[in-house]
Amino acid sequence: MRVKSGDTVATIPLDQVDPDFSRAEVRFEALRPPVPTYEARVFIDEPDANVNTATQDNPHYLGTQYFYGLGVEDTSPDRDDLYRLDGPTQSSRRQIALNVTQRLRAFLRQTTPHAAPLSLVAVDRDGNEIPEPDLDFEGVSLVTS
Amino acid sequence: MAVLTAVAPEREAFIAPVTRTGKVTVRKSVYALTPDEIRTYRLAVYRIAKISAQNVHDNRGYQWIAGVHGQPGNYCHRTPRAFAIWHRPFVQQFEQRLQDAVPDGSVFLPYWDWTTRKAQAEGIPQIFLDATWTNPDTGKVEANPLLAQPQTLINRGNTARGKRANPANLISLRDDVHMALLAPDYYTFSHDLENPHNSVHGWVGGSMGSIAYAAYDPLFWAHHCYVEYVFCQWQDAHPAAVQPNIDPRDLAPWSVTIDRIWDYTRLGYAYEPDNASDLRMSGIRPGPGAAASNTLQSRATVAHFPVYTIDPADFSRADLRFEGLRPPEDSFAVRVFADQPDADAKTPTDDTNPHYLGTRHFFGHGDCGGAEGHCDPIPRDIYDLRPAHHYDLKQVRLNVTKRLKKLIALGRAEGTDKKNAEITLVAVDPEGLEIADADLYFEGLSFIIR
Numbered sequence: 001m002r003v004k005s006g007d008t009v010a011t012i013p014l015d016q017v018d019p020d021f022s023r024a025e026v027r028f029e030a031l032r033p034p035v036p037t038y039e040a041r042v043f044i045d046e047p048d049a050n051v052n053t054a055t056q057d058n059p060h061y062l063g064t065q066y067f068y069g070l071g072v073e074d075t076s077p078d079r080d081d082l083y084r085l086d087g088p089t090q091s092s093r094r095q096i097a098l099n100v101t102q103r104l105r106a107f108l109r110q111t112t113p114h115a116a117p118l119s120l121v122a123v124d125r126d127g128n129e130i131p132e133p134d135l136d137f138e139g140v141s142l143v144t145s
Numbered sequence: 146m147a148v149l150t151a152v153a154p155e156r157e158a159f160i161a162p163v164t165r166t167g168k169v170t171v172r173k174s175v176y177a178l179t180p181d182e183i184r185t186y187r188l189a190v191y192r193i194a195k196i197s198a199q200n201v202h203d204n205r206g207y208q209w210i211a212g213v214h215g216q217p218g219n220y221c222h223r224t225p226r227a228f229a230i231w232h233r234p235f236v237q238q239f240e241q242r243l244q245d246a247v248p249d250g251s252v253f254l255p256y257w258d259w260t261t262r263k264a265q266a267e268g269i270p271q272i273f274l275d276a277t278w279t280n281p282d283t284g285k286v287e288a289n290p291l292l293a294q295p296q297t298l299i300n301r302g303n304t305a306r307g308k309r310a311n312p313a314n315l316i317s318l319r320d321d322v323h324m325a326l327l328a329p330d331y332y333t334f335s336h337d338l339e340n341p342h343n344s345v346h347g348w349v350g351g352s353m354g355s356i357a358y359a360a361y362d363p364l365f366w367a368h369h370c371y372v373e374y375v376f377c378q379w380q381d382a383h384p385a386a387v388q389p390n391i392d393p394r395d396l397a398p399w400s401v402t403i404d405r406i407w408d409y410t411r412l413g414y415a416y417e418p419d420n421a422s423d424l425r426m427s428g429i430r431p432g433p434g435a436a437a438s439n440t441l442q443s444r445a446t447v448a449h450f451p452v453y454t455i456d457p458a459d460f461s462r463a464d465l466r467f468e469g470l471r472p473p474e475d476s477f478a479v480r481v482f483a484d485q486p487d488a489d490a491k492t493p494t495d496d497t498n499p500h501y502l503g504t505r506h507f508f509g510h511g512d513c514g515g516a517e518g519h520c521d522p523i524p525r526d527i528y529d530l531r532p533a534h535h536y537d538l539k540q541v542r543l544n545v546t547k548r549l550k551k552l553i554a555l556g557r558a559e560g561t562d563k564k565n566a567e568i569t570l571v572a573v574d575p576e577g578l579e580i581a582d583a584d585l586y587f588e589g590l591s592f593i594i595r
Contacts, residue, residue, distance in 0.1 A: 037347045037355060039344070039347065064340075069354065069355050070357055071216070071356055087394035087397075090219050090223055094224065096225065099336075099337050125307060
């Protein structure tokens with residue numbers, strides 16, 4: 001799916017999160033590596049988050065995934081074919097995990113379990129919001145272990 | 146992260162214990178380079194760029210090497226798990242091409258630690274910003290080869306950097322690197338380190354901001370030299386970490402397997418901590434009972450470190466590390482005291498004594514059970530794949546985190562303006578009796594502060 005900045009991309013059932021986790025990750029599943037370089041700020045239970053939403057002293061801010069863009073579109077053929085021996089390319093879809101352990105723990109300490117929306121805000125290197133970022137993935141997971 | 150190292154007087158800098166033949170390259174911080182080292186590094190980059198200027202397809206040249214990463218090679222870690230390990234041979238091969246270009250043994254790759262307060266204050270190091278330099282090969286003032294390079298291999302103009310945001314923003318990456326260093330396994334570590342690394346690419350911007358062009362910017366190499374340093378530190382802190390199962394295709398185009406490059410101490414490079422020049426002045430000196438070469442006699446004050454200059458809130462772990470330690474034959478313990486030079490076997494080792502940092506227990510090899518020569522280490526060459534000899538020199542660490550924090554807090558509360566703490570070692574046998582002449586040889590002590 002392609003998402004816009006500020007979109008709620010998942011709803012997290014916090015009552016199913018074991019609070020005794022030692023690590024928590026927000027995983028972007030089957031993400032296609034983007035062409036431009038930018039960052040995606042991740043907020044929980046803050047559906048109106050935008051580029052001006054605080055990232056310090058804000059328990060709803062979970063972290064930032066920095067995307068190091070390819071720079072150019074990869075036009076090489078799809079290598080998911082079973083019989084290709086040359087493996088994935090730089091633009092092959094992949095799972096990207098953002099460590100949110102400490103911030104999620106802090107958030108859970110000050111909330112009651114409920115279904116909380118997870119939203120993403122895309123920001124360029126000058127600090128401007130990117131309304132329609134090159135952000136394409138198949139799902140978002142919150143994984144605790 | 147800070148790494149405080151004291152080195153034996155006969156050594157110029159800390160290097161990891163390596164017993165095979167071959168010259169170990171010691172990589173230093175860009176902030177610690179001497180004018181001669183800056184000139185030599187620029188000369189090496191200039192010379193490999195010149196190779197490319199003569200023939201852009203020459204594999205010794207800057208263009209060919211840079212082109213492996215993004216355009217046109219597109220090899221840079223095609224799967225996320227390969228991030229840290231793929232860049233290891235990439236960085237080393239670049240350094241070796243530089244060493245080929247200036248073959249007097251003086252060239253090494255400097256690292257840029259962007260988590261330091263200096264980086265947060267100054268941004269990109271000055272040696273990468275200077276417009277010109279005096280080229281010793283031509284005797285002329287020319288464009289600084291570390292500022293920009295052409296991208297002739299892909300028919301683009303010179304590399305450029307973006308308008309940079311406030312470098313103070315880099316401070317947020319410090320926590321990210323700390324978190325990565327705490328990761329229990331390679332996959333988690335590599336993943337966690339990639340994110341702050343990505344941020345620096347974006348912060349520099351321009352060519353550095355895209356995988357396709359980043360390696361053409363000369364700053365790339367100092368950035369990734371630091372990424373490799375963090376990887377080495379993580380491996381040092383997790384000696385039992387399982388070697389990851391990396392598909393050989395993820396290491397293309399390097400003709401290496403994970404077995405060959407997992408143990409960085411077998412690759413011929415090591416890192417000098419960025420504050421080592423200060424520490425060298427306060428490095429090991431013989432204490433009242435210490436003999437030459439640091440063969441420990443009990444109650445030896447063996448080193449002093451500027452630990453009071455560190456904010457206890459700035460680190461989450463502190464290790465005291467014995468460098469180049471020969472495993473002893475007997476079993477005994479070494480108690481470590483800070484600022485208690487008269488410590489002996491009767492000095493308290495409980496919470497009532499803030500100067501006691503901890504005890505390192507040594508499990509001795511015992512009498513030789515083999516035939517003649519069994520316990521004599523033999524120097525290994527680079528082709529030797531056998532396991533290490535049981536008496537090969539090792540790194541041995543002692544976690545002193547809680548006690549060191551307490552000691553520093555106490556020193557600050559007392560308002561003392563002293564910087565250094567003296568480290569005194571007391572050797573005791575299993576019954577707690579002092580051993581006057583312990584069988585303990587080591588080449589240096591380090592404080593590793595994360």
